[in-house]
Amino acid sequence: MFFVLPVMATACSGGGRGPVIDLSGxxxxxxxxxxxxxxxxxxxxxxxxxxxPLSTFTLYEEMAHLLGERLGMPARLAxxxxxxxxxxxxxxxxxxxxxxxxxxxxxxxxxxxxxPLVVPMVDGKTTYHSYLIVSAESFITGxxxxxxxxxxxxxxxxxxxxxxxxxxxxxxxxxxxxxxxRHIFTYSHDSSIKAVGRGLxxxxxxxSLVYDYLVSGGDEVALxxxxxxxxxxxxxxxxxxxxxxxxxxxxGLRRELLDMHSYPAGSAILKRLGxxxxxxxxxxxxxxxxxxxDTVGIEAGP
Numbered sequence: 001m002f003f004v005l006p007v008m009a010t011a012c013s014g015g016g017r018g019p020v021i022d023l024s025g026x027x028x029x030x031x032x033x034x035x036x037x038x039x040x041x042x043x044x045x046x047x048x049x050x051x052x053p054l055s056t057f058t059l060y061e062e063m064a065h066l067l068g069e070r071l072g073m074p075a076r077l078a079x080x081x082x083x084x085x086x087x088x089x090x091x092x093x094x095x096x097x098x099x100x101x102x103x104x105x106x107x108x109x110x111x112x113x114x115x116p117l118v119v120p121m122v123d124g125k126t127t128y129h130s131y132l133i134v135s136a137e138s139f140i141t142g143x144x145x146x147x148x149x150x151x152x153x154x155x156x157x158x159x160x161x162x163x164x165x166x167x168x169x170x171x172x173x174x175x176x177x178x179x180x181x182r183h184i185f186t187y188s189h190d191s192s193i194k195a196v197g198r199g200l201x202x203x204x205x206x207x208s209l210v211y212d213y214l215v216s217g218g219d220e221v222a223l224x225x226x227x228x229x230x231x232x233x234x235x236x237x238x239x240x241x242x243x244x245x246x247x248x249x250x251x252g253l254r255r256e257l258l259d260m261h262s263y264p265a266g267s268a269i270l271k272r273l274g275x276x277x278x279x280x281x282x283x284x285x286x287x288x289x290x291x292x293x294d295t296v297g298i299e300a301g302p
Contacts, residue, residue: 043068043075046095048086048104050155050188056273060099063260063269070256071249081187083107083157090114093242097253101207101237102128103159106289108240116238116281117250118257122209122274126285127233129208130160132168133196133225140203141228143168150182152192152204159289161189163298164231165205170296190214197221209237213274235285239278254280 045064047057061077068075078095080086083104089095091112100108108114119126134140140149153176154161169179176183184201186192192204193211198221208230214222239257241250260266261277270277292298 043073044096046078046086046089046098049081083155097241104157113243114240115243118278119236119238119281120275126236130164130231131208131227132229134203136226149202151180152195152201160207167292194221197224238281
């Protein structure tokens with residue numbers, strides 16, 4: 001499956017932010033800001049490029065248009081390269097709904113009460129993992145083998161691509177600056193995979209949903225990598241709204257997303273994304289992320 005935003009503020013601490021490397025190419029969505037008046041007249045679905053291979057953005061655009069048709073509203077897709085920018089669109093209500101990562105959701109929940117609307121079910125589960133990946137030819141077998149190596153994080157707000165590796169280093173008594181000779185931010189899970197597969201870095205932490213989607217699709221660069229560690233499960237990336245969104249619209253969006261698997265047009269989009277169906281979201285599913293933030297001393301809000 002592939003749902004991310006990925007199905008998206010305050011950056012994670014724990015070591016300096018390395019340089020940015022961008023392997024994803026130009027965004028496939030319109031990054032232009034939207035006005036609140038537009039948001040009131042349109043259904044605007046915001047998706048971050050961090051969690052989504054470019055090939056999936058057409059599907060998210062189709063999903064936005066389908067939701068708009070069923071709710072009798074014009075609709076479009078809006079996007080950005082970072083989770084912080086997507087959270088900002090939800091906070092200001094310049095986006096009607098958004099796909100965010102689980103880490104970004106925890107930040108948004110603490111900052112302005114971001115509300116989880118639904119979550120995808122993938123292979124019968126509503127969880128995902130952080131993968132530690134290396135080149136297929138690498139002799140590295142775990143976190144300890146990364147001493148003196150180079151590493152790729154995704155986004156400062158990413159759970160799988162930033163918070164989890166910071167936590168694993170914390171348990172070792174290390175930080176990115178003490179363990180790695182060099183670390184970068186790619187701002188995309190597929191870009192982190194490319195960075196490892198092309199030998200630009202020795203290792204990366206990535207979202208299991210993105211990695212499994214690319215490998216199952218036969219992506220040549222992803223196939224040139226291997227998983228050497230898998231985290232415990234975390235609550236999957238949710239579709240969210242501002243808590244002050246019009247209650248009638250909020251209820252309509254939830255209803256349509258929960259029913260999307262039940263009719264041909266909706267089912268076809270979900271199948272191509274690897275989603276079985278959407279199910280109701282629970283805030284408690286993200287308590288394990290909050291616990292990690294508390295443990296390593298990362299603030300989950302202002």
